[in-house]
Amino acid sequence: MAERSWSLAGALRGMFAKRTIDDETWDDLETALITADFGPAVTDAVIEELRAKVDRYRTTDPTDLQRMLRETIEERLARFDPTLKLTDRPAVVLVVGVNGVGKTTTIGKFARFLRGYDRTVVVGAADTFRAAAVEQLATWAERAGAQIVRPQQERQDPASVAFQAVEYAKSTGTEIVIIDTAGRLHTKGGLMDELSKIKRVVEKQAPIAEVLLVLDATTGQNGVAQAQAFIEHAGVTGLVLTKLDGSAKGGFVLSVQERTGLPIKLIGQGEAIGDLTGFTPHVFAQQLVG
Numbered sequence: 001m002a003e004r005s006w007s008l009a010g011a012l013r014g015m016f017a018k019r020t021i022d023d024e025t026w027d028d029l030e031t032a033l034i035t036a037d038f039g040p041a042v043t044d045a046v047i048e049e050l051r052a053k054v055d056r057y058r059t060t061d062p063t064d065l066q067r068m069l070r071e072t073i074e075e076r077l078a079r080f081d082p083t084l085k086l087t088d089r090p091a092v093v094l095v096v097g098v099n100g101v102g103k104t105t106t107i108g109k110f111a112r113f114l115r116g117y118d119r120t121v122v123v124g125a126a127d128t129f130r131a132a133a134v135e136q137l138a139t140w141a142e143r144a145g146a147q148i149v150r151p152q153q154e155r156q157d158p159a160s161v162a163f164q165a166v167e168y169a170k171s172t173g174t175e176i177v178i179i180d181t182a183g184r185l186h187t188k189g190g191l192m193d194e195l196s197k198i199k200r201v202v203e204k205q206a207p208i209a210e211v212l213l214v215l216d217a218t219t220g221q222n223g224v225a226q227a228q229a230f231i232e233h234a235g236v237t238g239l240v241l242t243k244l245d246g247s248a249k250g251g252f253v254l255s256v257q258e259r260t261g262l263p264i265k266l267i268g269q270g271e272a273i274g275d276l277t278g279f280t281p282h283v284f285a286q287q288l289v290g
Contacts, residue, residue, distance in 0.1 A: 008032055008033075008035070008036040008250060008251070008288055008289070009287070009288065009289060009290035011028075011032040011035070012029075012032060012066065012069070012289060012290060013290060015028050015029060015032070015062065016062040016063060016065065016066040017062070018062050019062075020060045020061075020062070021054060021059070021060050021061070021062055021065055025062065025065070026047065026051070029047065029050075029065075029069075030043060030047055033046060033047070033251060036249060036250055036251035036288075037220055037249040037250075037251040037252040037255065038251030038252075038254060038255055039221065039251070039252075039255040039259075041255075041258075042076075042251070042254055042255045042258055043251075046069070046072055046073070046076075049072055050065065050068055050069060050072060053068045053072075054068070066289065066290075069289050070285050070286065070288075070289040071285075073254060073285040073288060073289060074281050074282055074284075074285035076254055076257075076258070077253070077254060077257065077264075077281035077284060077285060078281040078282075079257075080257050080262070080263035080264070081263055082238075082263050082264060082265050082278065082279040082280070082281070083265075084210060084238070084265055084266075084278070085209050085210060085237070086114075086119075086176060086209055086210070087209075088206065088207055088209050089175055090166065090169035090170060090174060090175060090176060090177050090206055091175065091176045091177070091209040091210075092166060092169075092176075092177045092179065092202055092206050092207070092208050092209055093110075093176065093177065093178045093179065093208075093209055093210045093211075093212060094162075094179050094181060094195070094198065094199070094202075094208060094210070094211045094212070094234075095107050095110075095178060095179065095180055095181065095212050095214060095240075096181050096183070096195060096211060096212070096213050096214070096230050096234050096236065097183055097213050097214035097215065097227060097230065098183045098226050098227060098230075099130075099183035100183075100216070101183070101214045101215060101216040101219075101223070101242060102214060102216060102242040102243065102268070103180065103183055103214045104127075104133055104136050104137050104140065104180060105136075105140060105242075106214050106240055106242055106266075106268060106276065107123060107137060107140065107178050107180055108123075108137070108139075108140020108141060108143060108144050108273060109140075109144070109268060109273055109274075109275065109276035110178060110240075110266065110276060111123055111140070111141060111144035111145075111146040111178060112143070112144035112145070112146075112273045112274060112276070113266070113276050113277070113278075114176055115144055115145045115146065119175045119176050120173070120174045120175045120176070121144070121145075121146040121147070121174065121175070121176045121177075121178060122146060122147040122148065122149060122165055122168055122169050122172075122174045122176075122177050122178075123137060123141045123146050123147070123148045123149070123165070123177075123178050123179075123180065124148075124149045124161055124162050124164070124165025124166075124177060124178070124179040124180065125137050125138070125148060125149065125150050125151060125161060125180055126158040126159070126161040126162045126165070126179050126180055126181055126182075126198060127158070127180045127181055127182045127183070128151045128154075128155055128156050128157070128158050128161060128182075129155070129158075129182050130182075131154075133180065134150055134151060137180055138150065140273070143273055144273065146178075147168070147172075147174065149161065149164050149165040149168050152164075158181065158182065158194060158197075158198055159194070159197045159198045159200075159201040159202075160201070162179045162198045162201060162202050163201050163202065163204075163205065165177050165179060166202055166205045166206050167205065169206075170205065170206070177206075179198070179202070181194075181195060181198060182194065191229075192229060192230075192233040192234065195230075195233070195234050196233075199211075199235065208235075210237045210238060210265070211234055211235050211236050211237050211238075212236070212237070212238050212239070212240050212265060212266070213227055213230050213231065213234070213236045213238070213239050213240070213262070214239075214240045214242060215227060215239055215240070215241055215242070215256065216242055216243050217241045217242065217243050217244040217249055217252050217253075218243045218249070220249070220252055221255070221259075224256055224259055224260065231260055231262065236262055237262070238262060238263050238264070238265035238266075239256065239257070239260065239262050239263065239264050239265060240264075240265060240266040240267070240268070240276075241253065241256070241264060241266075241267050241268065242268040243268065244267055244268065244269050250284070250287070250288045251288075253267075253279075253284065263279075264279045265278070265279060266278060266279060267279050267284075
């Protein structure tokens with residue numbers, strides 16, 4: 001229970017309330033960043049940068065260090081563009097990721113997010129290997145106020161379902177298509193071949209606007225390793241982090257962007273359908289550091 005109540009902002013608050021910056025401050029800061037899942041490499045880089053700034057400005061005031069930390073994190077986050085590129089009509093979004101990361105629920109939340117901007121949305125249930133996935137997706141689509149294109153027969157070819165979803169969007173004037181894809185066999189070539197086929201089939205009708213990779217933030221660096229095949233072969237354009245406790249494990253946002261070279265585009269921080277938001281570096285850095 002104690003671990004669950006820990007927050008980076010809380011740990012930093014006590015640290016920056018001290019009268020001066022000393023060796024203990026740097027040790028405590030390193031521990032706090034590691035605990036918040038920044039990872040060793042990013043933690044070392046951030047602290048090295050902060051030490052240089054403290055020396056340059058000859059400050060011993062912990063409130064200066066707090067401001068510098070916030071600015072450093074924001075600058076690093078802002079190296080990546082979090083903008084969703086959805087100007088095409090229809091704008092086609094492929095959602096990929098290993099099973100268990102919350103891909104299906106994320107699609108429902110994403111559909112609701114887009115409906116909040118008065119965009120019309122259709123969801124393509126192209127994860128045809130799991131009947132439960134189709135039913136679950138249908139439930140979320142209904143809650144989000146989105147249409148759904150289901151497989152017309154058991155084990156239908158995923159690419160044909162994706163094709164039908166785009167076809168539906170074009171014939172009805174629906175603005176955005178979100179296509180669910182299978183998540184198993186991430187270490188096998190077969191799944192990547194299937195994703196390539198979906199992309200080829202879809203692109204005969206419309207360009208693919210985004211390929212979003214869903215990662216479970218609670219799995220940390222292991223989750224990135226699991227998803228490496230998608231990053232290498234699926235043409236991923238952005239990341240969606242689910243199950244992110246912004247206060248306790250928020251450093252993962254920075255480390256995963258720097259490790260993958262891909263921007264975070266959406267963040268899920270709860271279970272409700274409205275708990276998916278766009279990513280804003282300034283706001284996130286403010287929440288993280290306080």
